[in-house]
Amino acid sequence: MRMISIIFRKEMKDMLRDRRTMFFMVFMPFIAIFLVFNLTMRMGMEMESRAREKVMRVAVISRSPVPGFMSLLEGSGEVEVAEAIADSGVTPALESGEVDFVVRFTNDFESIMAREGTGSVDLYYMGSVSENEGALPRIRAIIEGYGESLLQQRLVNRGLASDFAMPLSITEKDVSSARARIGESLGGMIPYFIILFCFLGAMYPAIDLAAGEKERGTIETLLISPASRGQIVVAKWLVVTLSGVFTAAASFTWLFLVLRYGSPVPGEMVAGVMNIIEPGSMLLFLAMLIPLCAFFGALLLSVSIFARTYKEAQSIIAPLNFIVLIPLLIGIFPGVGLNWATALIPLLNISLATKEIIAGTINPFHLLEVFSVLLAMAVAGLFFCTRWFRREEVIFRGA
Amino acid sequence: MITVDSVTKRFKPGLVPVKKAGKCGDHLTAVDNVSFVCRPGRVFSLLGPNGAGKTTLLRMIATMLKPSSGRITVSGRDTVKEQEDVRRRIGFLTGTTGLYARLTPNEIISYYGELHGIGRRELEKRREELFFTLGMEGFANRRTGSLSSGMRQKVSIARTMIHDPEVLVFDEPTVGLDVVTSKAIMTLIRGCRDRGRTVVFSTHVMGEVSLLSDDLAVIHRGRLLFCDTFGRFTEGMRSRTIEDEFIGMIEAAEAQA
Numbered sequence: 032m033r034m035i036s037i038i039f040r041k042e043m044k045d046m047l048r049d050r051r052t053m054f055f056m057v058f059m060p061f062i063a064i065f066l067v068f069n070l071t072m073r074m075g076m077e078m079e080s081r082a083r084e085k086v087m088r089v090a091v092i093s094r095s096p097v098p099g100f101m102s103l104l105e106g107s108g109e110v111e112v113a114e115a116i117a118d119s120g121v122t123p124a125l126e127s128g129e130v131d132f133v134v135r136f137t138n139d140f141e142s143i144m145a146r147e148g149t150g151s152v153d154l155y156y157m158g159s160v161s162e163n164e165g166a167l168p169r170i171r172a173i174i175e176g177y178g179e180s181l182l183q184q185r186l187v188n189r190g191l192a193s194d195f196a197m198p199l200s201i202t203e204k205d206v207s208s209a210r211a212r213i214g215e216s217l218g219g220m221i222p223y224f225i226i227l228f229c230f231l232g233a234m235y236p237a238i239d240l241a242a243g244e245k246e247r248g249t250i251e252t253l254l255i256s257p258a259s260r261g262q263i264v265v266a267k268w269l270v271v272t273l274s275g276v277f278t279a280a281a282s283f284t285w286l287f288l289v290l291r292y293g294s295p296v297p298g299e300m301v302a303g304v305m306n307i308i309e310p311g312s313m314l315l316f317l318a319m320l321i322p323l324c325a326f327f328g329a330l331l332l333s334v335s336i337f338a339r340t341y342k343e344a345q346s347i348i349a350p351l352n353f354i355v356l357i358p359l360l361i362g363i364f365p366g367v368g369l370n371w372a373t374a375l376i377p378l379l380n381i382s383l384a385t386k387e388i389i390a391g392t393i394n395p396f397h398l399l400e401v402f403s404v405l406l407a408m409a410v411a412g413l414f415f416c417t418r419w420f421r422r423e424e425v426i427f428r429g430a
Numbered sequence: 431m432i433t434v435d436s437v438t439k440r441f442k443p444g445l446v447p448v449k450k451a452g453k454c455g456d457h458l459t460a461v462d463n464v465s466f467v468c469r470p471g472r473v474f475s476l477l478g479p480n481g482a483g484k485t486t487l488l489r490m491i492a493t494m495l496k497p498s499s500g501r502i503t504v505s506g507r508d509t510v511k512e513q514e515d516v517r518r519r520i521g522f523l524t525g526t527t528g529l530y531a532r533l534t535p536n537e538i539i540s541y542y543g544e545l546h547g548i549g550r551r552e553l554e555k556r557r558e559e560l561f562f563t564l565g566m567e568g569f570a571n572r573r574t575g576s577l578s579s580g581m582r583q584k585v586s587i588a589r590t591m592i593h594d595p596e597v598l599v600f601d602e603p604t605v606g607l608d609v610v611t612s613k614a615i616m617t618l619i620r621g622c623r624d625r626g627r628t629v630v631f632s633t634h635v636m637g638e639v640s641l642l643s644d645d646l647a648v649i650h651r652g653r654l655l656f657c658d659t660f661g662r663f664t665e666g667m668r669s670r671t672i673e674d675e676f677i678g679m680i681e682a683a684e685a686q687a
Contacts, residue, residue: 037544041533047533126535187549248528254494255522256545257514424442 034258038266042240046270052235057275058224060228060282064289067224075294082165088113089128089170095141095261100177107173125157132156132163147185210307214390217304219363221316222382225282229320230327230355232278234348237271237331252427263422268328268413275324279317312388315398319381322405326377329412333419339428358382369393370384374400377408431529432468432491432597432627437461437500439486439652451517460486463491463500468630470596472644475660476632478682484632489603491630492522504597505628518546521595523615525605527586531575534587535566538574539592546593553592560588561637564614580611585617598622604638616641620672636673648679651687 046052089104090113091097104110113130133155137143143150149293152174156163186195205212244250253263290301331348338344355378361367363383369383380401387393419425440457470473478484491502493513502509502518512604530538539560543553561567562583574582590598600619604612619642621631633639641644643660649671656679658664669675 034545037541039539040542041530044537148582185616210571247531248524248526249520249530251494251524252542255492255517255520256542257517258545304600385605427489427495 033267034262035114035269038253038258038263039269042270046236046239046274049235052239054273055235056232056278057281059231060278061289063228064224064282065284068286068289068294078161078320078364079165079403083164083169085131085162085166087132087166087170089132089134090114090124091136092116092118093136093140094138095136096351097136097140099180100136103177103180104173110173111253121155123406124252125155129164131160134170134174144181146365146377177345178422189323199341208391211390211392213304213307214386214392215365215390217308218386218389219382221286222365222378222385223284223362225320226278226378226381227281227356228282229275229324230352232281233275233324233327236274236346237328237335238338238341238344240270241302242333242338242341243334243335245426246340254426260421261417264332264417265413267415268325268332271332272321272328274326276321279320279324283313283317287334294403308389309391312391315388316381316385319384319401319405321410323378323381323400323407326405326412329416331411333416336416336420337425337428353403358407362386369397369401371397371400375404376406382406409430431470431503431505432474432630433503434464434466434487434491435502435503435611435618437464437490437497437502438453439483439488439490439495440498459652461490461497461503464492464654466645466647466654466657468597468645469627470628471626472628473619473625473640474628474630474645474647475643476630476647476649477634477676478632478649479641481632484567484649485601485650486652487523488599488630488632492520492599493517498608506635516550518593519596521590521593521598522601523590523599523603525599525603525607528584529585529589532573534571534573535561535577536570537586538585539588542589543592548593556592556594557588560591560610564588579607580614583614584606587615591618597628598630600629602632602634604633604635617649636671638675640672648676650680653683655683 087110089110091101091104092115093100101112104112113124116124116130116133118135118379121133123136125133135153135155137151140150154170155176156167158164182196183193231263241250244253254260258266287305290296291305294301310344330351334347334351335344338347358376358379359382361377367379367383369380369387373383374380375395384393384398384401388398439461440459441567442457454579464483464487464568466474466483476484476487486495490497490510491504493509493516496510505519507515507519509516531543536557539557542552543557564587566581566584566588569577569581574585579586603615604618609613615673616638619629619631623644624641631638631642639660646656646658646660646663647654648656663675664672667675669678
């Protein structure tokens with residue numbers, strides 16, 4: 032224990048003085064989280080509001096009279112009526128952006144209305160313009176409103192009440208709690224970000240503590256000291272694991288701070304969400320990260336010990352990054368649930384468990400299974416790493 | 431005292447490339463049935479071309495590698511069965527040994543002192559002595575990353591000596607160093623001998639051999655071509671210089687192989 036503590040303290044001191052490692056552990060998560068939750072979100076919200084508030088330029092083509100339609104358009108306040116155009120001018124006018132929508136009534140609209148039939152209306156627009164996606168429901172609602180007024184007229188003509196044409200009235204009622212909805216949406220996102228940073232945060236210390244020692248020629252001086260190989264590995268592994276846990280905690284804090292004070296989402300809304308998420312569920316999430324970091328630590332340290340140089344270690348670890356990402360991405364998709372089988376899949380199990388922990392629907396047996404799987408991985412990882420470190424051909428590979 | 435008794439070291443191919451070492455079946459034999467004794471108060475030089483097996487042999491003495499067969503003892507302790515005991519008694523220095531760039535000489539020396547289980551007061555005393563002898567007081571609290579290579583070598587020497595080892599292993603200690611720093615290492619080796627320590631060092635610099643050696647072994651392709659006192663070596667010389675004699679030995683061995 033004394034040896035482990037001596038090596039551990041030295042490695043911590045050495046690591047804390049390394050600016051690059053500290054950058055990856057503290058500032059990179061901040062920069063990434065800020066970019067995603069501030070800039071990207073702000074851009075998205077701006078696009079959405081622009082689509083919502085945009086005054087739509089609409090041209091109407093009609094050979095026969097459409098009584099009341101033009102005044103309905105103008106009266107909506109959302110539309111600027113453009114000059115009428117010919118049939119052949121529809122596409123050019125849309126492409127040039129002169130108009131956003133063209134509404135074309137069928138040529139015999141008047142006679143169809145007279146015999147109480149269905150008149151076709153074509154609505155032309157450019158689907159490739161992203162703003163139209165938000166504007167389309169608005170123009171549609173106006174046209175449907177016109178259809179509604181025509182229907183009312185027909186009912187009045189026949190002396191029928193307006194209920195006649197509406198035998199059903201449907202009201203959607205979502206009984207899921209706000210907590211469950213937040214669990215589904217945030218539950219996948221939080222592990223995705225935090226675990227990714229956790230991995231990156233542990234990566235640099237791991238490379239520095241093994242491949243870095245080889246490259247600088249300090250490993251021999253440590254191997255010749257009275258510390259055993261096992262003690263050396265355990266001390267280094269503790270430092271790497273701790274830096275992973277620290278990065279997770281730092282990223283988590285940044286995520287909270289950026290959402291609360293630095294995102295375009297209204298503060299009250301964030302506060303509302305924060306109130307719903309129980310502190311206990313976040314602690315439980317962070318607790319799952321401890322065995323995960325222990326596993327990452329063993330994995331990264333094993334790779335790093337094998338590598339001859341810093342660069343070689345980096346080139347082996349880079350593809351590992353993607354392997355870590357895949358189960359986390361699957362966890363974001365809706366429809367994948369935690370069961371005894373998915374609880375066995377590392378990383379995915381954390382993602383799914385986090386959703387259910389936040390939603391408050393976690394089955395304690397599944398949670399126990401997730402923890403057991405993570406702990407087993409951590410123990411197996413450390414066992415492998417210590418065995419690996421004792422092999423001459425690994426430590427003195429190419430030396 | 432170091433005894434090396436019929437030691438052979440084989441490596442799996444591909445993992446450790448051993449230049450010019452003898453090939454045996456699927457394995458590379460880096461050290462082949464080598465025996466010798468290094469005595470206290472004497473400097474034992476290990477002379478050989480690159481890839482002769484010098485580093486492998488010294489790493490086995492220092493417990494970093496295990497012999498495939500044979501036995502090595504340091505001060506009577508087995509390097510495989512009593513590794514930690516051996517390491518407490520050994521000081522090890524190479525020309526390429528690095529230092530932790532973000533730590534200061536003070537911190538580095540304390541680190542190795544603590545690893546060797548030296549008590550705080552004793553450590554303080556030895557550190558002061560070493561820093562004074564080596565003239566390190568001026569930069570004891572600067573990060574080693576900012577030190578000159580000469581200063582860094584002094585830190586390495588202090589690191590090697592902090593636990594006052596009985597046995598010292600130097601693997602090409604002057605490689606890449608300037609004349610002034612090399613001379614400091616030579617002085618260190620001589621000082622260790624004069625204090626009755628066992629010293630083994632490897633080199634391919636003939637000047638160092640004639641300056642320091644009490645005993646000498648010539649190693650080539652993992653085998654000993656000569657092993658006796660330095661006096662016997664010079665007596666039996668057929669060439670005019672040690673260098674020519676050494677080259678002649680290697681060429682004769684090459685011709686036989």
